[in-house]
Amino acid sequence: MPSGLKYLLTRLAGSLVTMLIGTMVVFFVMKLAPGDPALVVLGDFATPESIAAFNAKHGLDAPLMVQYLNWLGGLARLDFGDSLSVSSGEDIAALLMFRLPNTLFIGIYAILIAVLLSLVLGTLAAVNRGNAIDTGATSLAVLGVSMPDFWFGYMLILGLSIGLGLFPSYGFAPPSESVLGALHSGFLPALAIAAPMAAVFTRTLRTALIENLDREHVTVAKALGHPPRFRFLHHVFRNSVIPFIVVIGLQVRYLLGGVVIIERIFGINGVGSLMVEAAFARDYFVVQACAVVFLAIVLAVNYIVDLICIMLDPRRAR
């Protein structure tokens, strides 16, 4: 499919340009933030000489554009520099490599929970359009989007952890140590992030299924003798998967917002909590690195979603 390949390459180039613009925004916004990295490290006893020495060492005395290009060159080599204060002197890349698996685990865990929930609820609602089951599933979805994730996180801790003692209320066993332990200790945070997403997915799937149920080709399939199961799977569900996956891709950016808060609440050593800690410690370089990582995740996920959509819908490959 040469037209599809061409589209994917164009789209890849577009993603790289977006990434480049994103790094500019991250870099210059951080420059606008009040404070001075030198003062963070040297503290109140800094002298003009020591500040100058610090800036020279970190290249902070160069013109802004040169600083940006140096930083960008580092990014290309996955060299994010060293941490200033949050974990002084440590290589930021190493810090991220340690934290990133936890964040990815929680994020993917949350998406899986949301997808499973919405597949069940969305299908039930669409098939029972207009009756009590539909109303129930739809109301659950409204509840899901209406609840702030930090509030729902605390409610889960209160109910399932402190109340019933089913899950730990704080702390997270990294998947690198024990996958089962990570699934158990990560369940509540993943569920807290998943709830609002599941609500959006459910509504999207329900709408798509109902729309496709009324399509002419479904009636044609019936007239051709195809049984109900076949019609639902190959004509209704198959076609509804496309908008469903598009919405999953769009929700990833909100998911990352949720991760930052939920990692703090549940004490998970992820990129989200690292970013918050770094912001409090005025560790400019670490905050920048975390933002770039999040940006890369969002762009990568959207690219993969595009890829899947092209495979699922030939009309998109133009």
Add this chain to the structure above:
Amino acid sequence: MTVPLLEIANLNVKFRLGAGDLPVSSDVSFTLDKGRVLGLIGESGSGKTITSKAILRLLPAGGEMSADHIRYNGRDIAALPPREFDRLRGADLAMIFQDPVGSFNPVKTVGWHFRKVGRLHPGGHGGIMADAAEALRQVDIADPKTTLGKYPHQLSGGMLQRCLIALVMFSKPSLIVADEPTTNLDNLVERQIIDLFDKLRREVDASFIFITHDMTIAEQVSDSIIVMYAGQIVEQGPTEALMRDPRHPYTQGLVKTARELEGDVEKLTEISGEVGTGAWPENRCRFAPRCPLYDAACDHAIALHHVKEHGEVRCIKANRSEDAI
């Protein structure tokens, strides 16, 4: 005498609405013999599509059908349990729809549609895809292999309608309802598809119900014609007799316009007014508001009555002395 392929007695369709029932087709009865083509003609809202969909139980939600009987090959299928009726679709009864583009799943290739129908109704001779290519050749598609690999959006409406006709006939049904299969196509393509039907009805061992609003098309493709108006049959008979000597004022209007279209006239005759919807008064001919012959004698429910060597007409003014039996 052989058993007709399809015998329908008093088919009624109504739609359940919040406020009550809306009748859309009333007391439709007709017979279709094997290998014959029945033209079902009428304007939008006359109930022709709904009647045919009711026979195949493809009514949209809210639609309800009842009939004294619907005999298919002598067997009453009106009260058949859903699961048994499902087995008739495709293999025995099939339907070609108005919109060829919407009739295909847009994310699947044409070949996929044939493969699935082939698996559902096995019985070809050369493998499903070889048979599918042969089926496409029969509807005059020059390059069947390539066409089978295409997605619906890569083909024109005319090509897709040919594919759809081939797909519906792939399972060798004995009754095919074609619901205005050329409405969404431009004139030239319409001509080609009609000629294709004309060819197929001679080649294929099937009966057709051909729904159209175009009298000239009905005349070309069908052996007999039913004219519907406001949910009722107003006239039916052999195509030749009905076209030569239409009895119902509505049919007369349709035939006159069709003849004018064939000739070269400045202004076409128009049947003024439009068909109403919903509750028609029971104590008056339904065509009365538009009828040039209407008078007080028409103020009661008009029944279909037999006209010798012609068929049936629902008009009290259509009787002539020579018709007396």
